[in-house]
Amino acid sequence: MNLDDIYRETILDHNQIPRNKGTLPNPTASVGLLNPTCGDQIRLDVVVADGKITDIRFDGQGCAISMASASMMTEAVKGHSVAEGLALARSFKAFLTGRPSEEDLGELSALEGVSQFPSRVKCATLAHNALEKALDPSKADLDALD
Amino acid sequence: MTIAVQDLKADFPILSRSIHGQRLTYLDSAATSQKPAAVIAAELDYYQKTNANILRSVHTLAEESTLAYAKVRTLTADFIHAQADEVIFTRGTTESINLVARGYGDVHVRPGDNIVLTPLEHHSNLIPWQQLAKRQQADLRYIELRPDGNLSLESARQVIDSRTKMVAIAQVSNVLGTILPVRTVADLAHQAGAVLVVDGAQSVPHQATDVVAMGADFLAFSAHKMCGPTGVGVLWGKMAHLKTMSPVLFGGEMIAYVDRDHATWADIPARFEGGTPNIAGVVGFGAALEYLAEVGMDNVGAYMSHLGALAFQRLQNLSGVTVYGPGPDRGPLVSFNIDGVHPHDVAQAFDAKGVAIRAGHHCAQPLMHWLGVNATARASFYLYNDIDDIDVLVDAIESTKRYFAR
Known part of the structure; x- marks a missing residue:
């Protein structure tokens, strides 16, 4: 196995220099999620105005996969509509479980190698679960932190 | 230290398995031990x-x-x-x-x-x-x-x-x-x-x-x-x-x-x-x-203390590595973190080398809070491990440090 199949340059870059990291002062939704296998936590703050994600930040500690995935996700959805954000989260999760993706995942497709490792899929999807929950409060089945 | 470990390794069929083309180095016995053919x-x-x-x-x-x-x-x-x-x-x-x-x-x-x-x-x-x-x-x-x-x-x-x-x-x-x-x-x-x-x-x-x-x-x-x-x-x-x-x-x-x-x-x-x-x-x-x-539990006891102390001393001397817990007088395991690398990434990098360790909270979340960390990597030993396995562990730590620092 080649480790580079998982840890592509883009992933290491987003892990070392995460985009949109931190918290927002007045989020319209804020979600905390826990990865029970490792104890890692993520907090996702979003500002939604007129059906658009106008600002988004994530905070927390985690492995390179979870941090890079969160960082790429925030870049991908910022400035896009809630419907587009939800579609991206859904497509990304499908992509990691080996189903064809309906959306152009952009940089997130660099996480493809993770799909070979079921234990790491949870790391990669944590931020996307948080996004779904932040944008759609009916997603109550996700592992809520609080 | 009277155990002839090379003889014992042969008693455990799984230890001859290769992982990603490399000899398995099993350092996760605190999670579960391997089984001898007799069992x-x-x-x-x-x-x-x-x-x-x-x-x-x-x-x-x-x-x-x-x-x-x-x-x-x-x-x-x-x-x-x-x-x-x-x-x-x-x-x-x-x-x-x-x-x-x-x-x-x-x-x-x-x-x-x-x-x-x-x-x-x-x-x-x-x-x-x-x-x-x-x-x-x-x-x-x-x-x-x-x-x-x-x-x-x-x-x-x-x-x-x-x-x-x-x-x-x-x-x-x-x-x-x-x-x-x-x-x-x-x-x-x-x-x-x-x-x-x-x-x-x-x-x-x-x-x-x-x-x-x-x-x-x-x-x-x-x-x-x-x-x-x-x-x-x-x-x-x-x-x-x-x-x-x-x-x-x-x-x-x-x-x-x-x-x-x-x-x-x-x-x-x-x-x-x-x-x-x-x-x-x-x-x-x-x-x-x-x-x-x-094998004799007195022999096992002496050998496990020896491996635990040796692993602690080797890891404690590595730069950019934090070792948790007391000094060399310990059970046969070492929990550690590599600066700037999450333990799950450490475990993934080790696996690519055929080295099996545990990473996570080890079902001891209050202790993680006490340590002030979310997770650690852990290498743990049993009677089929030897000094060569500790060398493999040290090499894996060094190459993981290099990999994630690039």
Whole structure:
């Protein structure tokens, strides 16, 4: 196995220099999620105005996969509509479980190698679960932190 | 250090497996140990030649099966210097501790009493007590750790008092490797009129065990961490305590007389073993005990201490690596973190080299809070590991540091 199949340059870059990291002062939704296998936590703050994600930040500690995935996700959805954000989260999760993706995942497709490792899929999807929950409060089945 | 380890490695078929094209280096024995061929053969042999339910029928297979099961109870008792009828077979340490928390705790712990633990307990020696405290409106108290990860005896003297009914501690921490002063805590518990429950999951596999010398009232451990199969565990308890316990699993094999409205219980230990047990697993466990006895638990103990100390010293000298827990005097495991690399990424990088370690919270989240980390990597050893494996571990750490620093 080649480790580079998982840890592509883009992933290491987003892990070392995460985009949109931190918290927002007045989020319209804020979600905390826990990865029970490792104890890692993520907090996702979003500002939604007129059906658009106008600002988004994530905070927390985690492995390179979870941090890079969160960082790429925030870049991908910022400035896009809630419907587009939800579609991206859904497509990304499908992509990691080996189903064809309906959306152009952009940089997130660099996480493809993770799909070979079921234990790491949870790391990669944590931020996307948080996004779904932040944008759609009916997603109550996700592992809520609080 | 008299173990000829190269000979032992050959006893474990899985160790000749290759992972991603490289020789497997198995450093996750604190999670579960590998099994010698003799244990695998014993289970197979049981199913091929002896299989029958125990304690019921009079046919030859049933008699042989019953005898085989009973023989392992005696082997287990001998292994820990106890009496055979004080040995209860369970599914594992978790079930053993749940059994004592319900069976003994529900009978003896009253509102306002307290139960004393430590912050380094595995969740299996924590959650059953949290639940007992809730059921009985009792308090949970903690003997604090010193900054080096050893237990503070000063704190132990403060928290154990006349309202303490049960004290439950690990003998060796599954994260820090800390060796707890069980005998001293036993004396403090007994002076207060409390009983001591010892979680032996990380100690019984690695050292000679004498429940009397230890001063324990109950001891829980798992077969699968000591060369035995999964799904078999032991709860040992002093007969005087077992007699006061209420059964927890009700049904077949645990009764004496049953009518439409009432039942009376079988003798101890059958009273606590409701349902058909894991007979084949217990038979396999017997082969594991015989295997370990042949190596000699004093030899195993000396060798594991040696490997634990050596691994600690090697890792402590590496730059950019934090090693947790006390000094070289520890159980055969080392928890560590590499600066700037998450332990899950460490474990992934190790796997690419065929090195199996554990990464995560190790089912000890309160201890992670105490350490101020979310997770650690952990390398743990057993009698089939050797100094070469520690070299492989050090090399894997160095190459992982380089990989993620690029």
